[in-house]
Amino acid sequence: ELEYTYRLRPAKDFGLPFNASFKVINAALVPTIPNNACSDIENVEDIIGNVALIQRGECSFLEKTINAERAGARAAIITEIGSQTPEFDYYTEMVHDNTDRETNIPAGFLLGKNGQIIRRTLDKLGRKYAVINLPVNLTFT
Numbered sequence: 104e105l106e107y108t109y110r111l112r113p114a115k116d117f118g119l120p121f122n123a124s125f126k127v128i129n130a131a132l133v134p135t136i137p138n139n140a141c142s143d144i145e146n147v148e149d150i151i152g153n154v155a156l157i158q159r160g161e162c163s164f165l166e167k168t169i170n171a172e173r174a175g176a177r178a179a180i181i182t183e184i185g186s187q188t189p190e191f192d193y194y195t196e197m198v199h200d201n202t203d204r205e206t207n208i209p210a211g212f213l214l215g216k217n218g219q220i221i222r223r224t225l226d227k228l229g230r231k232y233a234v235i236n237l238p239v240n241l242t243f244t
Contacts, residue, residue: 117206134156140171159182181197
C-alpha cells in the first residue's frame with residue numbers, strides 16, 4: 104500500500120548529504136517513540152541500523168536528528184504533523200539551530216501529508232516499519 108517514490112527535501116546546512124555514497128537498501132523506516140524525537144528515543148532496538156521517521160514540532164530539526172543518530176539511525180526523515188496546505192512545503196527549510204552541535208547522519212523533510220499517510224497505513228496494517236531504499240535520484244524535465 105505504501106509503494107511509491109516520495110519527495111524529500113534534504114537538510115540545508117547540517118548532517119551528511121543524501122548522495123551516491125549514502126545507500127540504504129531494504130532498510131526499515133521506523134516511527135520513533137516519542138514521535139517528535141525531542142527526548143531520548145525509546146525504541147532503540149527498532150531504530151538501530153535503520154531510518155527514523157520523526158514528527159515535526161517541539162524542538163529543532165537538528166535536535167531530532169541528533170537524537171535519531173544517538174539511537175543508531177542511519178538517517179532521519181522528518182514529517183509534518185498537521186494538515187498544512189501544499190504551499191507550506193515550499194517554505195519549510197531544515198536549517199541548523201545555531202548551536203555548537205553537529206550530526207553525522209543525513210536528514211530530510213518528507214513533503215506534504217506523506218508522513219501522515221505512512222504512519223496511518225503502518226497503524227492500519229499493524230506494522231512497526233516500512234521498507235525503504237535511499238537515495239533515489241530522479242530528474243524531471
